[in-house]
Amino acid sequence: MSETFTSVSQEEAGVPERVRLSFDLDADICVIGAGLAGLSIALEAARLGASVAVLEGRHIGWNASGNQLGTVTPGFALPLTELIERIGFEDASELWTLSKEGADFIRANATEENMPGIGLTDGVLEVSNVDTGDRLISRLQMLNEDFDTEAEGWQVDRVRAALKTDRYFHGVYYPKAFQVDGRKYVHGLAALARRAGARIFEDTPVVSIDHSGIRKRIVTPSARLRATHIVLAGNIHLGAPLRRLSETLLPVWRYAGITASLGERVHEIVGFKGSVMDSDGVDHFRIVDGDRLMWESPETTWAARPQRFAGPVKRRIRSIFPQLGNVEISETFGGATGQTVHGMPQIGELRKGLWVASGFGRQGMNTSAMAGQLIARSILRGEERWKLFSPFELVWAGGTTGRVAGQLVGVWGRASSAAAGSLARYRERVRMKDREREARLAEANRAAGAGQRRPSSGVRPRMAAPPQPPAPAEAEPATQEQGVSQ
Numbered sequence: 159m160s161e162t163f164t165s166v167s168q169e170e171a172g173v174p175e176r177v178r179l180s181f182d183l184d185a186d187i188c189v190i191g192a193g194l195a196g197l198s199i200a201l202e203a204a205r206l207g208a209s210v211a212v213l214e215g216r217h218i219g220w221n222a223s224g225n226q227l228g229t230v231t232p233g234f235a236l237p238l239t240e241l242i243e244r245i246g247f248e249d250a251s252e253l254w255t256l257s258k259e260g261a262d263f264i265r266a267n268a269t270e271e272n273m274p275g276i277g278l279t280d281g282v283l284e285v286s287n288v289d290t291g292d293r294l295i296s297r298l299q300m301l302n303e304d305f306d307t308e309a310e311g312w313q314v315d316r317v318r319a320a321l322k323t324d325r326y327f328h329g330v331y332y333p334k335a336f337q338v339d340g341r342k343y344v345h346g347l348a349a350l351a352r353r354a355g356a357r358i359f360e361d362t363p364v365v366s367i368d369h370s371g372i373r374k375r376i377v378t379p380s381a382r383l384r385a386t387h388i389v390l391a392g393n394i395h396l397g398a399p400l401r402r403l404s405e406t407l408l409p410v411w412r413y414a415g416i417t418a419s420l421g422e423r424v425h426e427i428v429g430f431k432g433s434v435m436d437s438d439g440v441d442h443f444r445i446v447d448g449d450r451l452m453w454e455s456p457e458t459t460w461a462a463r464p465q466r467f468a469g470p471v472k473r474r475i476r477s478i479f480p481q482l483g484n485v486e487i488s489e490t491f492g493g494a495t496g497q498t499v500h501g502m503p504q505i506g507e508l509r510k511g512l513w514v515a516s517g518f519g520r521q522g523m524n525t526s527a528m529a530g531q532l533i534a535r536s537i538l539r540g541e542e543r544w545k546l547f548s549p550f551e552l553v554w555a556g557g558t559t560g561r562v563a564g565q566l567v568g569v570w571g572r573a574s575s576a577a578a579g580s581l582a583r584y585r586e587r588v589r590m591k592d593r594e595r596e597a598r599l600a601e602a603n604r605a606a607g608a609g610q611r612r613p614s615s616g617v618r619p620r621m622a623a624p625p626q627p628p629a630p631a632e633a634e635p636a637t638q639e640q641g642v643s644q
């Protein structure tokens with residue numbers, strides 16, 4: 159079944175009318191937040207037999223969870239090599255396994271029977287902006303042999319046969335990674351959680367919690383709830399219930415656009431069917447609805463209306479695939495992700511009965527599903543695998559100053575990625591010139607009957623001057639669109 163990205167509102171998705179909590183209630187587990195994290199926990203806990211109440215301040219999938227691309231890959235936002243450096247090979251390997259279990263959870267639940275129109279398809283391609291052949295091979299070996307993850311290395315030619323652009327070099331193809339309609343998935347999760355017995359209350363912000371006793375108290379504007387466990391899954395908007403926790407997250411808003419129909423020519427230019435992501439986290443795209451491009455790229459550290467990013471998305475598409483011309487962006491969407499200082503999610507028990515599941519950053523599909531399994535199973539079965547996340551403590555993200563610094567770091571990261579891309583393309587041009595030169599030299603030698611010998615007179619054949627490296631101003635202005643605020 160092919161993906162359709164046209165029906166995302168609650169009514170269109172056949173979602174039941176919103177119910178607000180208007181009476182006092184008792185539950186085993188109270189989950190704050192009906193995004194991917196909160197709903198995954200609710201589903202798993204309800205299936206394990208707990209009584210679960212989910213309290214959502216706005217509506218299901220209101221933020222990032224209802225406005226994302228639905229690409230599911232193993233691992234974390236933190237690159238694997240850095241994960242190993244920080245916690246060692248053994249623990250990194252266990253965490254990687256957990257992240258794959260998160261992806262398996264989604265695959266098992268996102269069936270057409272459970273979630274009509276979810277459109278699960280296999281295969282994700284990660285492409286590099288720079289020429290990294292050697293590094294790629296060692297990474298592939300590690301993934302295949304040490305981390306039991308199927309991954310296939312694509313040479314530059316193969317990447318460019320699939321994607322008609324000289325922006326990308328090598329690629330890693332993950333045949334078992336997949337994508338679903340990201341904006342439908344969160345509603346599908348809610349439906350499954352309800353079916354398993356969880357109760358979900360929308361328009362019900364939690365304004366305070368008292369987590370000191372065995373039975374904890376949760377206060378909303380119109381009712382109170384008592385529960386043995388509270389799970390904080392409010393991401394950056396958690397606010398009053400535990401403000402210090404919100405301050406450990408750096409909010410980063412990410413935006414995406416979907417083009418109007420592009421016709422058959424899009425398939426000639428973008429020949430890969432699944433999601434494509436570049437290894438610097440700048441662009442992320444795939445074809446949806448048969449011939450439309452869905453493209454995620456710009457980000458800010460302040461809230462802005464997604465409509466403002468139609469232009470930047472269009473320019474980004476044009477800079478990667480100029481052959482597509484001036485595409486029309488017919489839809490935009492976006493949401494805030496919460497990024498931690500160390501780059502890993504926050505999963506665990508803060509004090510007895512008070513749990514946290516947040517900080518999933520830009521890779522929240524598999525990781526929030528993993529959090530759901532870990533927390534529900536800890537509460538209900540006494541499993542303690544969440545402790546693998548203990549080395550990643552709650553670190554203050556620096557309030558406003560830290561957020562500005564975060565934006566600068568993000569801007570720098572994207573600019574340096576663009577500059578590295580320009581340099582890699584420059585080097586490639588030099589290599590091509592070298593190859594042409596060698597061919598001309600061999601031809602000249604053959605013509606002179608001198609085999610592979612160099613010309614004897616000490617006079618070398620004339621060579622074209624190598625192209626000059628690009629001036630800094632030529633580097634792709636990947637961040638030019640970032641300064642748009644509301």
Ligand SMILES: Cc1cc2nc3c(=O)[nH]c(=O)nc-3n(C[C@H](O)[C@H](O)[C@H](O)COP(=O)(O)OP(=O)(O)OC[C@H]3O[C@@H](n4cnc5c(N)ncnc54)[C@H](O)[C@@H]3O)c2cc1C
Nearest residue numbers: 191193194195215223226227228229364392393396522523
């Ligand atoms: C444009 C975009 C594309 C993305 N694409 C991908 C992708 O392809 N693959 C991938 O893995 N990840 C992707 N992500 C990242 C992913 O969407 C997030 O990591 C994930 O959705 C975070 O889920 P969450 O449940 O933690 O947070 P949220 O979605 O923010 O949900 C938290 C919920 O808690 C509620 N809440 C907060 N405080 C309270 C309170 N006090 N009382 C009641 N309710 C409260 C909020 O209203 C909100 O609905 C993307 C993100 C964006 C923005």
